[in-house]
Amino acid sequence: MKGIIIASFGSIYKEAVNTSIGVIESKVRTLYSNMEVRRVFLSDALVDKWNDKYDEHISSFTEVMQEFNRMGIDEVYIQPITLVADQCYQQMRKQALKFLHSSEYGFTQISIGKPLLTSLGIKNYADDYEATLDGILRHVNTKALNKSIILMANGQNQLEFSTLQLKAMYGAAPNVAVFTTNGFPTFKQALTLVDRMGHQDVLVVPLALIGSAHLMDYLGGERSDSIYALLAEEGYNVDIWNEGLGENPYVQDLFLKHLGQAVRMSDRKRNSRTESVQPMMTSSRMEVQSMIS
Structure with missing residues (x-):
């Protein structure tokens, strides 16, 4: 099973969140209707303030990862709704790696999309x-x-x-x-x-x-x-x-593009691993058959 996390620093202003993060989430759910989509705030302080103020619950990054694990989701895609790879983003990456490598959880893959301002357009990369x-x-x-x-x-x-x-x-x-x-x-x-x-x-x-x-x-x-x-x-x-x-709908689409790149790159890595394992499996079967005969 697969899940997507839309991760932003957060805000206490509900209407502003709904007209920005909320719209991006709706577009993500439309594009990836076969995946679970969750919103998280990366600031624990804003998570607490939001949940004290509104009935609509907001989760922390840790809470959503734990929920995904209980649901049996083993592949997670995280799209940070951030301008740059700031301190909050870096902390989220560290948390994601801990979940991936922890024996307590069953995550086989965690892929993180780019912040808005990342690639300079060098060689064949987008600007x-x-x-x-x-x-x-x-x-x-x-x-x-x-x-x-x-x-x-x-x-x-x-x-x-x-x-x-x-x-x-x-x-x-x-x-x-x-x-x-x-x-x-x-x-x-x-x-x-x-x-x-x-x-x-x-x-x-x-x-x-x-x-x-x-x-x-x-x-x-x-x-x-x-x-x-x-x-x-x-x-x-x-x-x-x-x-x-x-x-801004054009900026929203740039975030969707970054998420799409993360999903495609993950799929290519998975297919590459499968192709490299298949010949090894075939060779092993041939060796077993030879030993039996």
Whole structure:
């Protein structure tokens, strides 16, 4: 039996989760109707807060893996709904390996899909960065005409977000500036790029998968340190894109693509093992027959 885990950091904002993670889950259930699909939050603190607030139960990663084991599911596919391979993602990978190699559980295979920003497009691999930029631009569409687009990332994975900026500058999206709230590139550096672009109008798009009320207040709220207020002080006409990336159908499809790659790669490995074992089995039968005769 096979099961799929849709794993995100999580959020306490139910509506925002349903319009992002929930939609991705529905698409996964449609594509893989023969598999059990479960949602998990990777933050134990958010699991507890959610379950205290809502009747709809959310499970931790450990709880779902234990449930799958009780159900007799031995092949598990995990698709992280994360932008980058951050600390939370790395912890989940370690947990998955422990389940795979533990004698207490009967898992024969655990495959993990890629986060959104992983492959650089070198050799024959897909370019996750260009695909993400293209998905954002296609979704905002006419809202971005004759405007600079500022992508705001809330995280510390500076290499991935710096790479996203380089990909944009090298032609994928020359009117896009990227900054992070806790690292490099900084907001001030993004402003320098926007100034060079020469547009008076700016569209701010959150590089966050779940568009929580807290995030939107930080971007466009009436507080004096909101991104909207800071840009307005610089003389720009500002619009805020009030959605998380998880609501973007093009980004949703990129996650489905990563899950599909994990499933196909797993199938190829299984078939390869079967083909390598078959000749050995045939040879063994011939040797046994020879010994009997």
